[in-house]
Amino acid sequence: MQTISGQCSCGKISYHYPAPALQVVACHCSMCRRMTGAPLSSYVVVKQAELVLTRGQELLKSYTVTSRTQRHFCADCGTPLYNSNQETYAGLSMLYLGTVDQHESLAPRMDIFCENKLSWLTTSDSSRHFEQTPRKP
Ligand SMILES: [Zn+2]
Numbered sequence: 001m002q003t004i005s006g007q008c009s010c011g012k013i014s015y016h017y018p019a020p021a022l023q024v025v026a027c028h029c030s031m032c033r034r035m036t037g038a039p040l041s042s043y044v045v046v047k048q049a050e051l052v053l054t055r056g057q058e059l060l061k062s063y064t065v066t067s068r069t070q071r072h073f074c075a076d077c078g079t080p081l082y083n084s085n086q087e088t089y090a091g092l093s094m095l096y097l098g099t100v101d102q103h104e105s106l107a108p109r110m111d112i113f114c115e116n117k118l119s120w121l122t123t124s125d126s127s128r129h130f131e132q133t134p135r136k137p
């Protein structure tokens with residue numbers, strides 16, 4: 001069974017998740033694009049209750065992006081570690097794929113908000129594409 005581990009770029013915060021990912025998503029929405037500074041954003045979805053910070057808990061800060069969305073990041077190096085959304089995605093943490101050690105084996109299974117996808121960006125044909133989101137993510 002694949003477990004998940006990861007850390008921020010300075011290494012002061014690290015995390016562990018004892019189970020396989022629930023979902024792997026590439027998001028093309030304009031909010032994520034601004035928030036991350038990247039043309040698309042990739043997330044590994046896990047259960048919040050089972051995500052364990054193994055180091056640096058005291059450095060984890062949160063930024064309220066919208067009334068529903070929070071971004072959790074390292075206060076020292078600024079690396080975003082995960083997002084949460086207690087309304088739409090209650091109980092879930094969306095780990096930033098780039099912080100996950102197992103990123104090579106976690107290709108996105110779905111691309112969401114493709115209506116906002118940059119026209120020059122090439123994405124995988126093997127993932128399912130949605131104009132916005134599926135009813136059950
Ligand atoms: Zn850091």
Ligand SMILES: [Zn+2]
Binds near residue numbers: 029030031113
């Ligand atoms: Zn997004």
